[in-house]
Amino acid sequence: MENGSKKEAMFEKMLEQKKEVKIVRRIVFVLTLLIIIGGLLGGRAVYKYINEALQPVDPNSEEIIDVEVPIGSGLTSIAEMLEEKGLVRNAKIFKYYAKFNNEAQFQAGSYGLTKAMTLDELIESLKTGKVYRTPIFTMTVPEGLTLDQIANVVEKRAGIPAKDFLKYVNNEQTIADLMGKYPKILTEDILAEDVRYPLEGYLYPATYPFYEEKPSVETVVTTMLDATSSNITPYFAYLESNGRSVHWLLTFASLLEREATATTDREAIASVFYNRLEKGMMLQTDPTVLYALGMHKDRVLFADLEVDDPYNTYKYVGLPPGPIANSGKSSIEAVVDPAITEYFYFLADKEGKNYFAKTYEEHLANIAEHLSGD
Incomplete structure (x- = not known):
């Protein structure tokens, strides 16, 4: 029947x-x-x-x-x-x-x-299963940008003055509201005393489509934070099992983003930082000095290394208080899955090629061979 x-x-x-x-x-x-x-x-x-x-x-x-x-x-x-x-x-x-x-x-x-x-x-x-629309314009935020640099991109592409953008992302009430909206991404870590900008490193690098001619600053920021959330969520299990935070991950990844000159070097550079952290050595990475100075320079001078700032990894052991730039997927994955090496040093020549060393003596030899003309 x-x-x-x-x-x-x-x-x-x-x-x-x-x-x-x-x-x-x-x-x-x-x-x-x-x-x-x-x-x-x-x-x-x-x-x-x-x-x-x-x-x-x-x-x-x-x-x-x-x-x-x-x-x-x-x-x-x-x-x-x-x-x-x-x-x-x-x-x-x-x-x-x-x-x-x-x-x-x-x-x-x-x-x-x-x-x-x-x-x-x-x-x-x-x-x-996706919203399909033709965007009115797109905005590309490259990897390795600071919040100040992102503000300039937003001004150029979205027509929002950089000063208005920076005012919004550093407003206490804005940050409180965003922390409520993204509780797993924006934690109390971003409010730590030495963190320069709460959202530094938290606006994901990507090409963003916009469907209105003049989006609000809130729309622009939440669109980027949505991307951060979707790209960081897959690493929650790793972070939890290793007792790490999103803030730690984005801070570590930002150093790789600013140091790496090639995609294939990120895992090796990550291994250098891990090895130095394990030994209690200072990371001594130049991009943190430039961030501490608030400057963009082609080269860091010895005098620059003396700046007394929590972000200066030539002065303070461990990671800086927070990210020094935004970081893309390659840098984040390199933190999660670094190369296994015995390297403690590395340097980049004028062409951007990196050379790694296990000992300080080997590092000095690399300097003499590859940077002697500088």
Whole structure:
């Protein structure tokens, strides 16, 4: 009896599918015929209605509308939901437009959609599980930038004055609000006494798409923090098992980002820092001196090494109080999975090639061989 019920259900489903195919063909025929008749008889109202139903509801809308597509939802229910949310003008036209384009397999999930999206963009989003829109502009934040440098990028690409950006990211209330929004990423570590800027190193390097001409500074910052969150979350298990924090990871990674001259060297440089930390040696990395000085120089002088600042790893043992720049995936992974070496020293020549040494004597020999002309 149960098998008979299943067969009947399958049979009814097949009939329903055949019926829908017929309807699709019929509506395409009718729409085409109406357009032709409308053109011949001046039926602009019919053509206008259909044409408008295929356009975005509000091309200028920036409001994000939350849509939840339950598991097992069919095209009809999804189309009706989109109309109810005001994302399409007509559920039936959306439904048959999707069917006509052989797009009926949509993914369940939570979506942030807007009335500015076209039918094709809505379909692509629901089909891939991603919001598909053409950005008005993009903003590329390279690896190894300080907060000050990021502010200049934001000013150039997003039109937000650098001083306004820096004022926002250093505002106490802003930081408190962001810590509440990203509690696993932004911890009390960023408020430590010697940390220069709470969000230094926390704005992930990436190319960001923006869908409004003039995004707010809050939108820009939270977009970058969202990227940080998604890129750091996979390392939570590692950090927990090793008794480490996100702040420690981003601080360590920032040193590699500023020191490394090639992707393949990051793991080896990480091993040098690990070995020195284990022995209680100072890291003595030049980028921390430049950060302490608040300067960008091609070369660090001996006099610079004397600056008395917590970030100066020639003066203080261990990692600096916080990140000295943002760091990308390669540097973060190098911290998590460093090379296993006995190196305690390294230097880079004029071409950026790194040379590693186990002893100070070997390091001095590398200096004489590779930097003697400097």
